Amino acid sequence: MEKKKVKPLHIIILFGSTLVVVLVALLVSTIMERRVESIARLQMVKPIAEWEPRNEVWGENFPREFESYKRTLDTTFRSKYGGSGHIDLLEDCPESVVMWAGYAFAKEYNQARGHAWAVYDVRLSLRTGGVKESPQPATCWSCKTTDFPRMIAQLGAEALYKKKWIEMGSEMVNPIGCQDCHDPKTMNLRITRPALIEALQRRGVKLENITHQEMRSLVCAQCHVEYYFKGEGKYLTFPWDKGFSADSMEAYFDEIAFSDWTHKLSKAKMLKAQHPDYELYMTGIHAKRGVACADCHMPYRVEGGVKYTDHHIRSPLSNIANACQVCHRQSEEELIRDVYERQDRVREVRKIAEQSIAKAHLEAEIAWKNGASEKDMEPILKLIRSAQWRWDWVAAANGVGFHAPVEALRVLSTAIERAEKARGMLAVLFAKMGLPVSPQLPDVSTKEKAQKYIGLNMQALRDDKNELLKTIIPQWDEIAKRRQGTLYKYGEN
Amino acid sequence: MEKKKVKPLHIIILFGSTLVVVLVALLVSTIMERRVESIARLQMVKPIAEWEPRNEVWGENFPREFESYKRTLDTTFRSKYGGSGHIDLLEDCPESVVMWAGYAFAKEYNQARGHAWAVYDVRLSLRTGGVKESPQPATCWSCKTTDFPRMIAQLGAEALYKKKWIEMGSEMVNPIGCQDCHDPKTMNLRITRPALIEALQRRGVKLENITHQEMRSLVCAQCHVEYYFKGEGKYLTFPWDKGFSADSMEAYFDEIAFSDWTHKLSKAKMLKAQHPDYELYMTGIHAKRGVACADCHMPYRVEGGVKYTDHHIRSPLSNIANACQVCHRQSEEELIRDVYERQDRVREVRKIAEQSIAKAHLEAEIAWKNGASEKDMEPILKLIRSAQWRWDWVAAANGVGFHAPVEALRVLSTAIERAEKARGMLAVLFAKMGLPVSPQLPDVSTKEKAQKYIGLNMQALRDDKNELLKTIIPQWDEIAKRRQGTLYKYGEN
Numbered sequence: 001m002e003k004k005k006v007k008p009l010h011i012i013i014l015f016g017s018t019l020v021v022v023l024v025a026l027l028v029s030t031i032m033e034r035r036v037e038s039i040a041r042l043q044m045v046k047p048i049a050e051w052e053p054r055n056e057v058w059g060e061n062f063p064r065e066f067e068s069y070k071r072t073l074d075t076t077f078r079s080k081y082g083g084s085g086h087i088d089l090l091e092d093c094p095e096s097v098v099m100w101a102g103y104a105f106a107k108e109y110n111q112a113r114g115h116a117w118a119v120y121d122v123r124l125s126l127r128t129g130g131v132k133e134s135p136q137p138a139t140c141w142s143c144k145t146t147d148f149p150r151m152i153a154q155l156g157a158e159a160l161y162k163k164k165w166i167e168m169g170s171e172m173v174n175p176i177g178c179q180d181c182h183d184p185k186t187m188n189l190r191i192t193r194p195a196l197i198e199a200l201q202r203r204g205v206k207l208e209n210i211t212h213q214e215m216r217s218l219v220c221a222q223c224h225v226e227y228y229f230k231g232e233g234k235y236l237t238f239p240w241d242k243g244f245s246a247d248s249m250e251a252y253f254d255e256i257a258f259s260d261w262t263h264k265l266s267k268a269k270m271l272k273a274q275h276p277d278y279e280l281y282m283t284g285i286h287a288k289r290g291v292a293c294a295d296c297h298m299p300y301r302v303e304g305g306v307k308y309t310d311h312h313i314r315s316p317l318s319n320i321a322n323a324c325q326v327c328h329r330q331s332e333e334e335l336i337r338d339v340y341e342r343q344d345r346v347r348e349v350r351k352i353a354e355q356s357i358a359k360a361h362l363e364a365e366i367a368w369k370n371g372a373s374e375k376d377m378e379p380i381l382k383l384i385r386s387a388q389w390r391w392d393w394v395a396a397a398n399g400v401g402f403h404a405p406v407e408a409l410r411v412l413s414t415a416i417e418r419a420e421k422a423r424g425m426l427a428v429l430f431a432k433m434g435l436p437v438s439p440q441l442p443d444v445s446t447k448e449k450a451q452k453y454i455g456l457n458m459q460a461l462r463d464d465k466n467e468l469l470k471t472i473i474p475q476w477d478e479i480a481k482r483r484q485g486t487l488y489k490y491g492e493n
Numbered sequence: 494m495e496k497k498k499v500k501p502l503h504i505i506i507l508f509g510s511t512l513v514v515v516l517v518a519l520l521v522s523t524i525m526e527r528r529v530e531s532i533a534r535l536q537m538v539k540p541i542a543e544w545e546p547r548n549e550v551w552g553e554n555f556p557r558e559f560e561s562y563k564r565t566l567d568t569t570f571r572s573k574y575g576g577s578g579h580i581d582l583l584e585d586c587p588e589s590v591v592m593w594a595g596y597a598f599a600k601e602y603n604q605a606r607g608h609a610w611a612v613y614d615v616r617l618s619l620r621t622g623g624v625k626e627s628p629q630p631a632t633c634w635s636c637k638t639t640d641f642p643r644m645i646a647q648l649g650a651e652a653l654y655k656k657k658w659i660e661m662g663s664e665m666v667n668p669i670g671c672q673d674c675h676d677p678k679t680m681n682l683r684i685t686r687p688a689l690i691e692a693l694q695r696r697g698v699k700l701e702n703i704t705h706q707e708m709r710s711l712v713c714a715q716c717h718v719e720y721y722f723k724g725e726g727k728y729l730t731f732p733w734d735k736g737f738s739a740d741s742m743e744a745y746f747d748e749i750a751f752s753d754w755t756h757k758l759s760k761a762k763m764l765k766a767q768h769p770d771y772e773l774y775m776t777g778i779h780a781k782r783g784v785a786c787a788d789c790h791m792p793y794r795v796e797g798g799v800k801y802t803d804h805h806i807r808s809p810l811s812n813i814a815n816a817c818q819v820c821h822r823q824s825e826e827e828l829i830r831d832v833y834e835r836q837d838r839v840r841e842v843r844k845i846a847e848q849s850i851a852k853a854h855l856e857a858e859i860a861w862k863n864g865a866s867e868k869d870m871e872p873i874l875k876l877i878r879s880a881q882w883r884w885d886w887v888a889a890a891n892g893v894g895f896h897a898p899v900e901a902l903r904v905l906s907t908a909i910e911r912a913e914k915a916r917g918m919l920a921v922l923f924a925k926m927g928l929p930v931s932p933q934l935p936d937v938s939t940k941e942k943a944q945k946y947i948g949l950n951m952q953a954l955r956d957d958k959n960e961l962l963k964t965i966i967p968q969w970d971e972i973a974k975r976r977q978g979t980l981y982k983y984g985e986n
Binding site: 018021285288334342346413425427 | 517
């Protein structure tokens with residue numbers, strides 16, 4: 001066979017065609033798959049000890065995560081109904097001062113700032129008291145600090161919960177951070193708070209079957225949930241045995257005749273919803289679609305070609321491009337408007353509930369003062385308890401109901417129903433007593449007026465707090481510094 | 494220059510490479526664009542006259558559309574809370590018999606069947622009466638028949654509205670269909686009902702600026718809206734001047750002191766919401782995303798390579814694949830569950846409102862019977878009016894609130910608030926009168942018991958209706974047949 005000679009023109013055609021094929025194939029692959037950015041491999045520059053509470057020590061291995069975490073100190077973001085700063089929620093809703101009369105939340109209730117503020121802010125809060133009066137148990141540290149699991153490991157949960165908040169101050173100095181959610185060897189997500197593990201087990205969940213994606217919500221559910229302090233030992237417990245809904249948790253509390261406090265004005269046995277974010281979210285569409293807390297509050301970022309989870313945990317409203325637009329194709333403006341349209345409606349209905357419930361408390365007080373009997377008041381107080389629980393189940397959760405607006409509104413409707421039923425019964429009582437059926441109610445139209453009315457001496461509370469901040473807290477920091485060698489200052493503390 | 498000889502091997506390489514490039518390019522274009530199926534061109538086999546009411550005549554030109562339209566006769570579909578059959582809604586909610594005491598809806602209220610049933614069903618309804626008693630104006634034909642625009646063209650809207658329903662029977666024989674929404678020459682969508690045009694103009698809408706996609710909802714909004722019969726002439730009017738929301742329309746009605754009827758038990762001046770589907774939909778996410786009524790209720794189909802609009806107008810729940818899955822990537826089962834989760838919640842809150850409002854009417858009746866004064870009752874009746882309007886604004890719309898669950902629940906919350914406030918005031922009245930504050934209410938737990946309680950003689954109504962069906966209606970059909978030449982029988986009529 002004759003050997004054929006390959007000519008330059010043919011080589012050009014061959015190479016040219018091949019090049020086109022390769023380029024088109026590249027184009028196709030770019031179109032067909034989202035490029036998976038390389039996730040930074042676990043490369044630890046130095047090992048991290050079990051229960052290491054210092055975020056900055058973890059941060060030496062994970063500078064990107066740590067740097068983004070530190071951005072939770074930023075307080076400048078504002079949305080229509082919230083933001084990352086210390087917004088005074090009692091000023092925003094003076095009714096809630098009345099609703100919490102006799103309970104610490106009436107003293108002070110601010111929009112929580114970012115995670116890195118947690119220790120600073122819990123020290124600062126009037127709810128944790130001062131030197132003369134320190135009303136809270138050590139359980140209150142549970143959601144504030146990475147030192148909590150360390151101390152559980154040291155003392156056991158039961159013994160730790162039994163202590164007073166003020167006793168543990170020198171041990172609790174590192175704000176919410178790395179080791180709350182991560183295993184220090186593998187960096188896998190892990191649950192460090194026994195209350196969640198116990199609640200899941202009581203619900204029959206097999207821990208070994210929990211997926212990584214579920215963990216990306218469950219680590220948040222260690223704290224962003226409804227809980228209560230059970231019994232004398234203040235044992236931190238999630239009331240999930242009958243289910244996650246407002247109705248199921250209320251039935252749980254009713255069955256064990258639990259109340260957080262007795263209302264100062266109405267004498268109703270009240271429940272305080274903590275922050276059932278996880279439970280409300282579970283009833284919403286994002287949870288249904290398998291979207292985890294971290295998907296919106298800690299979306300992936302790419303920096304220098306490395307993909308990592310943004311640890312600047314925050315409102316997706318301040319991060320629409322990474323949080324929402326990964327799935328939603330609408331403009332930033334349109335998405336924000338969509339959120340506000342839901343929040344506007346939840347807020348409107350919440351306000352109706354607030355007004356009804358606050359008035360019910362004030363009217364119940366008048367009924368008592370005019371000689372109403374226990375028997376008269378019993379069904380009324382039950383309605384008030386139920387109404388406020390349902391209001392609070394929505395109001396205490398973050399996001400003004402956005403995590404599940406339909407469920408939020410369902411629950412708020414029942415709050416209004418119960419509060420107005422209670423008020424109807426109170427009006428009947430007034431009529432029977434020969435009182436005006438719509439009695440003159442005190443002026444509680446501002447936080448200050450309401451706090452004065454319910455008998456709070458705010459100056460004394462502030463003075464006592466300042467005493468704590470001046471005298472005790474610097475000692476805590478000194479002790480902690482000696483123990484740890486370093487004490488990283490987050491915020492202005 | 495030497496002429497180079499092209500060898501067979503090189504030709505194979507050249508063609509092979511080119512073929513690969515072409516195939517890959519085709520693959521890319523398939524991936525990158527959705528294939529746009531060819532829409533059938535307007536090819537009319539015979540021209541259609543202006544105001545031609547007979548759907549079967551239009552159908553000669555548009556067999557696919559007409560055949561699919563005829564499927565609206567199918568009554569077999571059932572969903573959790575509805576379906577395409579004649580479900581008895583008064584049996585489903587006996588409270589509504591009480592709520593409509595003194596109004597025709599208490600006589601009979603069935604789930605509407607498909608469009609092709611419209612004439613048959615309006616003749617059959619106890620609400621349109623019989624021979625002895627025929628209470629409705631001709632305006633009631635407006636949303637039932639393609640003959641209505643024909644008669645407007647002949648008589649003028651004002652003159653037509655002034656007639657009685659029974660006077661126009663022989664003219665109104667062709668059910669809702671083609672010419673309600675289409676121009677017979679161009680097949681473009683057009684609005685044939687003056688009430689919608691007038692309402693849009695009063696709102697400052699420039700008709701020439703309405704887009705085709707807007708028209709794909711507006712043709713539905715000719716009927717699926719809130720409306721009332723204005724003044725002596727029963728002039729069909731949409732109460733949209735202040736806006737579309739329940740609140741805005743209520744303010745409109747309050748301002749003109751309009752009421753549909755005076756409640757037989759409570760004597761409240763009541764409003765009846767018709768079927769504000771369009772208004773509720775407008776507040777929901779589908780409207781926000783530019784999805785028209787037709788996108789879900791009349792999605793495109795492809796048959797024999799021809800793409801056309803499915804005129805089997807129906808619940809998307811019976812057509813998830815074409816209605817929902819064009820946009821939503823979830824499974825049919827999951828999408829249906831999502832709908833039901835919203836409907837379950839709306840239904841639950843609606844039930845609370847129904848019970849509160851029905852009781853308020855019954856209690857108001859007791860108050861009157863025991864000598865309550867006009868002055869005592871006035872604020873109570875205002876609350877009942879407002880509560881029931883808000884309940885009805887959601888309840889009367891199709892889809893159990895699915896068109897906008899968040900808005901539906903907002904509005905229902907305010908219905909509950911108002912109804913329970915009214916009941917509280919009634920309890921006070923009872924206490925002042927020395928009556929039990931929770932008086933024994935009559936047993937209205939079934940449709941039959943409730944109808945008997947409000948004084949309806951159902952047998953007499955049915956007898957009178959049968960008289961109409963036996964004696965008058967066959968005459969209507971005879972006259973129509975002479976006029977039209979043919980009378981196409983839809984349904985069993």
